[in-house]
Amino acid sequence: MDYQTITFELAAGVCIITLNRADKMNALTTQMRAEIAHAVTQGGKEARVVVLTGAGRAFCSGQDLGDRTTAASVDLERTLRDEYQPMLRAIVDCPVPTIAAVNGPAAGAGANLALACDVVFAAENAYFMQAFTRIGLIPDAGGTYVLPRQMGMAKAMGAALFADKISARQADDWGMIWQAVPAAQFEATWRERASYLANGPTAAFAAAKSAIRGSWDNTLEDQLAYEAQEQGKCGKSRDFKEGVLAFTQKRAPTFEGR
Numbered sequence: 633m634d635y636q637t638i639t640f641e642l643a644a645g646v647c648i649i650t651l652n653r654a655d656k657m658n659a660l661t662t663q664m665r666a667e668i669a670h671a672v673t674q675g676g677k678e679a680r681v682v683v684l685t686g687a688g689r690a691f692c693s694g695q696d697l698g699d700r701t702t703a704a705s706v707d708l709e710r711t712l713r714d715e716y717q718p719m720l721r722a723i724v725d726c727p728v729p730t731i732a733a734v735n736g737p738a739a740g741a742g743a744n745l746a747l748a749c750d751v752v753f754a755a756e757n758a759y760f761m762q763a764f765t766r767i768g769l770i771p772d773a774g775g776t777y778v779l780p781r782q783m784g785m786a787k788a789m790g791a792a793l794f795a796d797k798i799s800a801r802q803a804d805d806w807g808m809i810w811q812a813v814p815a816a817q818f819e820a821t822w823r824e825r826a827s828y829l830a831n832g833p834t835a836a837f838a839a840a841k842s843a844i845r846g847s848w849d850n851t852l853e854d855q856l857a858y859e860a861q862e863q864g865k866c867g868k869s870r871d872f873k874e875g876v877l878a879f880t881q882k883r884a885p886t887f888e889g890r
Contacts, residue, residue, distance in 0.1 A: 636663060636667070637663055637667055638650060639687075640671050642678055645830030646830045647674075648683045648685065649675065649684050650687050651684070651687060653687070654687040654689070655688075657692070658686045658687065658690050658742070659692070659696035660696055660742065665718075668684075672723055673722050676727050680830040680889055681728055681826050681830045682728060682730045683733055683826050685734075686736060688736070691742060691746060694739045716773050719745075728837065730748075730750045731753065731826055732746035735755050735758060737758060738754075738760050741773035743762060744772070747782065748774055752810050752811075753812075754800035754812050754813070755814075756800050756812050756813060758812075759800060760808065760809075765793060766795050770792070775792070779791060779808075782807055783808050784807075831887060833869070833872075833875065835865075835869050836869070836872075839865065846858065874886060
């Protein structure tokens with residue numbers, strides 16, 4: 633795909649997808665959603681970690697309301713089903729770890745795009761905002777699913793109803809994201825962590841992602857059985873053998889992702 637609204641970089645096992653409509657605060661359009669879905673899928677095949685970030689001062693301001701002629705003409709159910717869901721599924725189903733590097737404001741669907749990733753780093757000058765009720769809508773793009781699971785019911789309900797800005801530090805304190813990072817250290821931090829994942833046991837990461845994401849639908853017995861099954865597979869991998877050998881030899885492991 634010839635990307636027009638994003639950039640795609642691949643180096644040293646790290647795929648960096650940058651939302652590239654800085655003049656519109658990287659607001660999401662039909663084209664951008666399709667490009668993100670394609671790029672994440674491609675990155676999952678070619679890299680060992682995928683990073684989503686934004687160009688300019690914002691991560692993503694959500695839906696570009698100017699992408700349609702009038703609000704009344706928009707079929708929001710179709711848009712969510714045919715455009716948002718494939719993009720979000722590409723992120724959630726990505727076989728390698730996904731990182732959201734939230735460099736600035738993440739509002740509406742832009743916030744939930746970030747929260748769909750496995751790990752979220754946010755610059756301390758960034759914020760998250762469930763802006764939907766300000767225009768008479770409900771949180772979408774997975775927001776009603778992920779928010780109560782990450783923040784708890786009380787915080788999720790307040791975020792949805794009041795549509796207040798949630799600072800990166802608040803998001804960190806509430807368990808909404810992995811880490812808020814001082815702006816001066818932000819890029820170096822997420823790049824270092826992305827490199828760590830790119831050099832890690834990729835198959836084990838994939839199994840951990842699947843087990844943790846699937847745990848919400850399982851009983852304890854089901855989850856224990858699934859853990860045993862996946863651990864059995866990991867125990868037969870080259871990375872497990874290398875990890876044990878490196879431990880006994882008191883050196884850093886060299887994982888191959890298999």
